[in-house]
Amino acid sequence: MPPSDLSELRAICRDLRADIIEMLCLAGSGHPGGSLSAVEIMVSLFWGALRHDPANPEWLERDRLVLSKGHGCPALYAAMARRGYFPREELWNLRKTGAMLQGHPVRSFTPGVEACTGALGQGLGVAQGMALAAKIDHAPWRVWCILGDGEIQEGSIWEAAMSAGKYRVDNLVAILDCNGGQIDGSTAEVMDLEPVLDKWRAFNWNVIDVADGHDLEALLSAIGDAIDTRGKPTLIVARTVKGKGVSFMEHPCKWHGVAPTREEADRALAEIRGGGGA
Amino acid sequence: MPATATRAAFGKALAAIGAKCPNVVALDADLAKSTKSELFAAQFPERFFEMGIAEANMVATAAGLALAGKIPFACSFACFLTGQFAEIRISVAYSEAPVRLVGTHAGVAIGEDGHSQMGLEDIALMRTLPGMTVLQPADDIETTQMVEHLATHTDGPAYLRLTRQNVERVHADDYRWVPGRLDTLRDGGDVAIIASGGPVKAALDAAEALASEDVSARVVNCHTIKPLDADALERIARKCGRIVTVEDHTVIGGLGGAVCEALADRFPVPVRRLGIQDVFGESGSPSDLIAKHGLDAEGIAQSIRAFMKATSAV
Numbered sequence: 001m002p003p004s005d006l007s008e009l010r011a012i013c014r015d016l017r018a019d020i021i022e023m024l025c026l027a028g029s030g031h032p033g034g035s036l037s038a039v040e041i042m043v044s045l046f047w048g049a050l051r052h053d054p055a056n057p058e059w060l061e062r063d064r065l066v067l068s069k070g071h072g073c074p075a076l077y078a079a080m081a082r083r084g085y086f087p088r089e090e091l092w093n094l095r096k097t098g099a100m101l102q103g104h105p106v107r108s109f110t111p112g113v114e115a116c117t118g119a120l121g122q123g124l125g126v127a128q129g130m131a132l133a134a135k136i137d138h139a140p141w142r143v144w145c146i147l148g149d150g151e152i153q154e155g156s157i158w159e160a161a162m163s164a165g166k167y168r169v170d171n172l173v174a175i176l177d178c179n180g181g182q183i184d185g186s187t188a189e190v191m192d193l194e195p196v197l198d199k200w201r202a203f204n205w206n207v208i209d210v211a212d213g214h215d216l217e218a219l220l221s222a223i224g225d226a227i228d229t230r231g232k233p234t235l236i237v238a239r240t241v242k243g244k245g246v247s248f249m250e251h252p253c254k255w256h257g258v259a260p261t262r263e264e265a266d267r268a269l270a271e272i273r274g275g276g277g278a
Numbered sequence: 279m280p281a282t283a284t285r286a287a288f289g290k291a292l293a294a295i296g297a298k299c300p301n302v303v304a305l306d307a308d309l310a311k312s313t314k315s316e317l318f319a320a321q322f323p324e325r326f327f328e329m330g331i332a333e334a335n336m337v338a339t340a341a342g343l344a345l346a347g348k349i350p351f352a353c354s355f356a357c358f359l360t361g362q363f364a365e366i367r368i369s370v371a372y373s374e375a376p377v378r379l380v381g382t383h384a385g386v387a388i389g390e391d392g393h394s395q396m397g398l399e400d401i402a403l404m405r406t407l408p409g410m411t412v413l414q415p416a417d418d419i420e421t422t423q424m425v426e427h428l429a430t431h432t433d434g435p436a437y438l439r440l441t442r443q444n445v446e447r448v449h450a451d452d453y454r455w456v457p458g459r460l461d462t463l464r465d466g467g468d469v470a471i472i473a474s475g476g477p478v479k480a481a482l483d484a485a486e487a488l489a490s491e492d493v494s495a496r497v498v499n500c501h502t503i504k505p506l507d508a509d510a511l512e513r514i515a516r517k518c519g520r521i522v523t524v525e526d527h528t529v530i531g532g533l534g535g536a537v538c539e540a541l542a543d544r545f546p547v548p549v550r551r552l553g554i555q556d557v558f559g560e561s562g563s564p565s566d567l568i569a570k571h572g573l574d575a576e577g578i579a580q581s582i583r584a585f586m587k588a589t590s591a592v
Contacts, residue, residue, distance in 0.1 A: 064346070107345075107373050115345060116372040119364055125335045126369050129342020129350075136303070136325060136348070143342075156365070159335030167327070 068123020
């Protein structure tokens with residue numbers, strides 16, 4: 001991808017981060033840490049490999065995206081708004097009574113949301129089911145699933161990992177937002193996941209390690225490799241930073257589920273806006 | 279009268295409908311021989327998914343298949359499906375995925391395998407989920423029509439509860455199942471027995487025995503536990519004045535619970551709830567266990583005699 005395009009994508013990442021901070025501040029609750037860590041993942045899909053049509057979210061041949069780590073939905077909503085699924089003003093109603101944008105993704109509330117998530121551990125199985133449906137029909141679309149690293153402590157994730165390996169669901173790509181944090185502490189403290197690459201390889205997945213999950217070029221290249229992989233599902237392990245882009249939020253667990261005050265949000269927005277390239 | 283397990287009728291019906299409905303798929307969790315989904319698997323291997331002993335993933339995968347336009351029948355023992363309530367609650371019910379959850383081995387009538395294999399709380403749990411249809415056929419004829427309906431109507435998720443044991447037919451060959459409508463099998467005006475699933479035939483036999491004692495018992499087959507036919511239930515309560523519910527399931531939250539809730543809103547009358555009375559199941563022969571819980575014809579008749587006495591004294 002030419003550098004000019006990459007710098008455009010980086011600008012979009014800054015816009016999404018600003019929207020995430022603003023919507024969480026206005027909502028007064030929500031999950032900044034795991035939303036900010038997933039921004040480059042969202043951009044590499046919504047402005048990259050995802051086959052979709054925001055004007056026609058029910059398009060049968062669209063790719064499906066399942067945000068299994070449902071609490072990261074501010075990142076999803078910000079991306080969807082920018083791509084035109086709904087007016088950007090909806091972001092400012094996040095979590096409010098009667099709002100289109102619920103605290104965790106809900107299919108019947110939000111056009112383009114493919115499944116209800118938020119109860120962790122379910123999205124990979126759901127994504128696999130969608131991918132199997134495409135296989136039965138010999139349809140060209142694929143399924144993308146974004147997992148949290150704490151989330152893969154759920155046993156159902158490994159059930160799905162086993163069956164996706166068995167059924168060689170190569171139209172399924174999971175992206176692990178490996179930000180190292182969860183509510184009660186770092187993933188290493190709460191329930192260590194390492195060696196995470198070996199675990200998924202042992203379940204017969206194609207595993208791609210992206211050392212910097214905020215490096216758009218690396219993410220886009222990993223996604224390209226995943227699309228070219230036949231006979232196996234792919235897991236992209238994106239090593240990210242929880243709270244990425246806001247210096248005082250870059251912490252494994254402190255900002256998991258706390259919204260910024262107006263003052264904190266203004267500081268964060270100034271940082272994001274002043275952040276330039278990188 | 280031919281006697282067939284409703285799980286066997288299900289397996290046959292699913293395999294038959296598979297040819298007509300190309301979007302029907304089936305999943306099982308290492309119990310295909312028992313749930314009888316093996317009959318579908320043998321004919322449509324490319325549309326059958328053996329998920330192994332991993333029911334949570336089976337339910338979530340079924341939800342994904344349903345959201346992508348397939349009509350998945352996800353099969354296991356009833357008790358192993360309810361074990362995955364987290365997936366059923368969010369990925370199936372909240373996502374409005376038209377998954378067909380098929381729970382076999384309902385009730386204490388499975389016998390020797392004991393409590394851990396008995397579906398005793400499945401109706402109660404499924405009933406709490408908005409939009410979830412809960413069906414329980416009384417015989418093979420009804421089962422077949424339910425499967426055909428579920429394969430061709432995809433307006434929401436559904437739960438289908440089936441027996442391990444053979445049940446005698448209670449319907450004539452030309453019976454037309456009407457979803458959501460109470461099915462009166464026998465007229466009567468002193469008491470109405472609302473029964474569902476395996477014990478429906480025993481309820482009919484109990485009514486026959488009571489007839490010789492001048493007790494006119496109406497027998498109603500409640501095949502659709504949700505949405506419950508509250509209008510018809512109210513009419514029956516007004517006519518008979520006494521209701522007895524009969525089910526091989528805990529009386530808490532099951533058919534008995536559903537009937538009492540509806541009557542409390544509409545037209546309260548005295549009710550006796552026959553079923554599993556807030557106790558665990560155990561090993562034993564199916565007939566011993568059914569008798570122990572008062573769900574055979576004699577047990578039902580005895581309970582009704584006592585009920586009549588208690589409610590007739592002025």
